[in-house]
Amino acid sequence: MNIDWAALGTVFGVSLVITVALVGLFTLGIVGLAKQTPAARSGGSGAPARLGAYACFALCAAAVAYGIHLIVA
Template identity: 80%
Template sequence: MNIDWAALASVFGVSLVVTVALVGLFTLGIIGLAKQASAVQSGGSLTLARTGAYACFGLCAAAVAYGIYLIVV
C-alpha cells in the first residue's frame, strides 16, 4: 500500500479552507439578520441588510449543492 502524502495534504488543506470559508459566510448571514434592527436605527437600509444576509445564505446553499453534485456525479 502506497499513500500519496502530497495529495492527502492537498485535500486536507482545500477542505480546511473551504470549511472555514463556508462557516464564515454562514456566520455573516446570521449577523446580517441579527443586525437588522440596529441598521434601521442607525439610518441604514433594512433591505440592504436583509439582501446581504440572504445572499450569504444563497452562496452557502450553492456551495453545498455543488459539493453534493461532485459526490453524486
C-alpha cells in the same frame, strides 16, 4: 500499501479552506440578520442588511449543492 501524502495534504488543505470560508460566509449571514432589527427600530428599513444576509445564505446553499453534485457525479 502506498499512501500519496501530497494528494492527502492537498485534500486536507482544500477541505480546511472551504470549511472556514463556508463558516465565515454563514456567520456573515447571521450577522446581517442581526443588524436588520436595530436598523428597523431606528427608523431604517434594514433592507441592505437583510439582502446581504440572504445572499450569504444563498452562496452557502450553492456551495453545498455543488459539493453534493461532485459526490454524486
